[in-house]
Amino acid sequence: MNRTIPTVSALFSGAATIEEMIGKIATYKLGDDLGPMNNIESAVRGSAGNNEARIAIAAALAGVLSSDATREAKVFASRQLAVCGGPEIAAAIAPLLTSIDSSNFTRYAVEQIPGSEIDGVLIDALGKADLQSQIGIVSSLGARKSAAAVPAISKLLTSNDAALANAAAAALGHIGGADAVKALSGRVAKTARDTAANALLEAGESAKAAGDAALAERAFKEASSGGSKAVRAAAKRALAG
């Protein structure tokens, strides 16, 4: 399908500029007419394959996240960014990651955007964010399988907060690799031991699938040394298999 669109404004029905259309959603509350939202959604869909249009729309939507728009408008903008956002919005959204007031919808916007730029702002925000936001950021980095985040996440394995330590362990399991296995094999908060053991199993499975039998065995052996009965039994099966 040919998705080439000649101009950015042509993507919006009845509007001359992106800013005008974005302005129409700033006060959106549940129950309001969805016309302006539909117009933007349509433009986002239409911008696929048109990098200039995509970047312009994404920049405008990123602006909504940090504006005085309603929360419903921000959540809407984050959904659209999840479709059309790119690495160019990294700097704009970075400050929003550190407060739980804005980090959830911001992560929704960027978690699936590929690229080291997004990894970078997520990792950088880890050291500045409140506890709930940290948990979310760690989870997003895990979902992104961000190898660059392993050192920063590893430090959180010993957190006094069980939820954060568990989120860190789970993320390292998703990311996998030798560094993650090494971190999970070391100092892990007692409250996160089962999650860490599970993460080792997951990392071991990934290593095995990738042909790294030695790393897989190391991860499975480490998992078998602690954790719940269910975890140890799983590790035993993994080692046998």
Added chain:
Amino acid sequence: MKKNGSKHGAAQSPGMGRRDFLRRSAISAAAVAAPMIVPASALGRDGKVAPSNRITLGCIGVGSQGTGNMQGFIQVPGVQVVAVCDVDRTRRENAREIVNKTYEDKGCADYNDFRELLDRGDLDTVALALPDHWHSIPSIMAARKGIDVYGEKPLALTLNEGKAIVDAVNRYDIVWQTGSWQRSQSHFLHAAELVRNGMIGEIHTVKVGLPTGRPIALQTEQPIPAELDYDMWLGPAPEAPYTKERVHWNWRWILDYSGGQLTDWVGHHGDIANWGMGTEDTGPISVEGRGIWPNDGLWNASTSYFFECIYAPGASPVAPNGFRMLVSNLFPMGTRFEGTKGMIHCDRGNRLTCDPENLKTHQFGPNDIRLKKADNHAKDFFDCVRSREKTLAPVGPAHRAISIGQLGNIAMQLERKIVWDPKTQTFPNDPEATRKMQRAMRAPWHI
């Protein structure tokens, strides 16, 4: 059946795993005579199962579907519902009262937070009947604790969540039964076996007919009912103002929580399609279609849809040249297999249409391919909890069935053909489609 190592686990010998214990108990109950000083009813005679041999069950999500399931589970000999959980106080108290009334005691505990239920330490099994956006987290947490799961279809909200559930179930070797109960009905089994045995030749087309979706007008924010923990109801989903048209039952029509009628029902008729075709551990190589998405009200899942899935040659043992699966609300309900020698259509209500017609009463021979048969879906789950055999509707096929719907939704949202690698479960060189394989979860939730 109490868990080994728990404070209730005195009947188990040290080092004997729960699964060994369950299996041995099942054998010994049938083979060993009981001492006369112990009441027969306590030892599984006169049709009852001794309390120490009962399978303990916690029910998470006790709305209409969950309560209906629970009432079925209560009827299975040897199963003891010990706890219920729901974020709606009215619903969980109702479920607790049903359980207590059935057992004529007050032993059923109730929870708002499923994590507390999973942490009890005495559960052998849990039954999950939750909105789709809540399927993956408790499923994976239960698996990590070695708790067997009866989980409602569709397996998961997203492709990646479904894969994560499959991985966890396999990693911990738990028993999983999906609520795709059509497999427990003999005419669906007969249809699948006819197809598998080549009775209508090589299959070229499978048509999956599902229900039409529903739109609704714009809705305004309403006060959150006192009995509902709405933040917990939302869980990993994005924040959203409360309206009753968003929650109980109605979540089905909103993409944050479900994939619409398509993903709800593809776990039934799509599952039967895979069962018949022998494609339970694979998927299509491309998907393309169109959907109608309501954009003037609260509900936004597709109301009408039509998409085509192409399966590679050899993906199915009865389609050496490949086949296409068409999924739509425009077809008659059910699953229709079209082959070079005939046609088979099966649907609920014991509906089975065959061409040639005599296939309806076909008797299979000893060398024919036979599929697992179970007449009672709930009982099959608990039988497998004891035997550690595979259930009628295991987790892998559940994932592949819902994947059809998830892939269809992605193709229809992108309004173009998508190419899928069913082996790696990825969209090669398609970052746009790849973004739709999962969604960020609201903190503190993650898998």
